[in-house]
Amino acid sequence: MKKHLLAFAVLAFISLTANAQKVKFEEFDLDNGLHVIMHQDNTAPVVTIGVMYNVGGKDLGGDNNPKRTGFAHFFEHLLFEGTENIERGKWMEIVSSNGGKNNANTSLDRTYFYEVFPSNNLELGLWMESERMLHPVINQIGVDTQNEVVKEEKRSSYDNRPYSQFVFAIDENLFKVHPYKYKNIGEMEDLDAATLEEFKDYFKKYYVPNNAVLVIAGDIDTSKAKTLVSNYFKDIPKGKEVVRNFPKEEPITKExxxxxxxxxxxxxxxxxxxxxxxxxxxxxxxxxxxxxxxxxxxxxxxxxxxxxxxxxxxxxxxxxxxxxxxxxxxxxxxxxxxxxxxxxxxxxxxxxxxxxxxxxxxxxxxxxxxxxxxxxxxxxxxxxxxxxxxxxxxxxxxxxxxxxxxxxxxxxxxxxxxxxxxxxxxxxxxxxxxxxxxxxxxx
CATH class of the missing domain: 3.30.830.10 (Metalloenzyme, LuxS/M16 peptidase-like)
Structure with a gap:
């Protein structure tokens, strides 16, 4: 009898957990193509503001030039440099001084920037992400600075760490024509050779509202959040549609x-x-x-x-x-x-x-x-x-x-x-x- 009661209790707990995990959200689009998703959870006074861009390591620079690898990962760093209204080097300071934290990461398929703030700083987070999208400062000083940052990351995370290059070694043998064969972090000589205009063109192509999704999750009033989103993002110009036509891999038929x-x-x-x-x-x-x-x-x-x-x-x-x-x-x-x-x-x-x-x-x-x-x-x-x-x-x-x-x-x-x-x-x-x-x- 006790075993049956215990089993029933476990099933009841799993059922309650599953129901509790149901995530409610609201979606809408701005006229410039930015997709917005909001999830309200008022159990704690925190909010996450994130922007995910449909650009990753497979998207090469210079109109998909195989000698321009690593651009998306490079921009993960470069877009913290500053904007017309955020002084160079002050991004992290603004976030931390307002009780927040932020980070970003890049895969071969997408790039994600986000901040976690006390919920009374929702507007600050939205303003900062709109600044990043609308008018970041992309100049030679920033490019040169982040080039050195990426080189150090490559040395510490890949070149000098045991077994850390196995994915690179696999991908370059597993993929013959698809850009997954290139390293997400890129080749350093490719970044060294890229011009400032190439970086600016890459930003204009991919970091546009219609190639992104904005997500807000946490302690928010959805009506007020919608107004803030409109205020900060609606006037950002829409970009050209990104068209991808990557070559298909032939099946492997011999080891x-x-x-x-x-x-x-x-x-x-x-x-x-x-x-x-x-x-x-x-x-x-x-x-x-x-x-x-x-x-x-x-x-x-x-x-x-x-x-x-x-x-x-x-x-x-x-x-x-x-x-x-x-x-x-x-x-x-x-x-x-x-x-x-x-x-x-x-x-x-x-x-x-x-x-x-x-x-x-x-x-x-x-x-x-x-x-x-x-x-x-x-x-x-x-x-x-x-x-x-x-x-x-x-x-x-x-x-x-x-x-x-x-x-x-x-x-x-x-x-x-x-x-x-x-x-x-x-x-x-x-x-x-x-x-x-x-x-x-x-x-």
Missing amino acids: IHAKFYDPNIKIPAIMAAYRIPGFKERDSYVLQMISTYLSDGKTSKLYKKIVDDKKMALQAGAININQLDYGVYVLYGLPLGDNSLNSLVSEMDEEIVKIQNDLISEKDFQKIQNKLENQFVNSNSSVEGIANSLATDYLLYGDTNLINNEINIYKSITREEIQKVAKKYLNPNQRVLLEYLPKENEQ
Whole structure:
């Protein structure tokens, strides 16, 4: 009887949690094409103001010149330099002195700027983001300053950090014609060679209201917020429509062998990378479930087998890198002792074959569902997280209400579908097999 009562209590708690996580929001467009999303939550006196631009590392400078990489990431830094009404170097000071915090990040698909303020500073946040969009100061002093900042970031985050270049090494072998093959941070010689006019042209093309979404989440009065949005953004000129026509990749039909040498490591790694559908596709959700099954935690299949039981590896797992046009699925392992890279590949392949040949157990399937539901709830547990989800779901997925419904996609996936998708994408003849090696081993 006690077990039944406990089970009922757990189900009731999950139900209440799910209902509590329902995110209400309001959307509208300004005449200049800026899409606005508002979420009111008056439980705490804070507000997040974010602007997500439809521009990322795949959008090269100079009319998609392959020698102009890294522009979107560069602008993530450059657009904090200052504006006609915000003195150079004062952006962070204004935010912090008004009790706020701010940040920005760039992927290959989009760039996101945001501030978190006490709710009485909503107007300040909107003014600052309108300043960034309307008339930032883009001059040679700012370009030269941020060029050095980006170079230092590249040195500290990639050049001098162990295993940090594995994504670059995979992408340049996995993609032959799509701009995902270029580094998000770019090549430093490309930024050095770019002219001030090229940077100004890039801003005019991408950082316009009709290529962005503004999100406001937190302790707001929606009527007043609408008025403020109109006051600060309605007169920003609309830009030309951004048209993308990236070349399509041919399917991989034969295993590609590659090597990369990292001067910062002593222990080699093996990586099996597969090109998979973009994150809007249902199969991408299925592959995320497979990744969770293989690699989420110390009880997951790859870790338990290769690291714990057989003690063949220091680390082993799977990563699903979600992107809009194509995703990247990676199996990886770091050998322990005298175990070879090939032996790790054999062990990982064996686990994939099991998924392809037999349905995973009901117990494991439910475990995956529980983990993904927990991640879904946690992603919307703060107004900061909600703001990011709303902007992403609208701009990249084209469905703002995914913030409430995405978990239903995972719930609708079956064990049979997991088996089918593993058979479709995770085969040796469809991958890049990358040996990630210490630099001293280079021949």
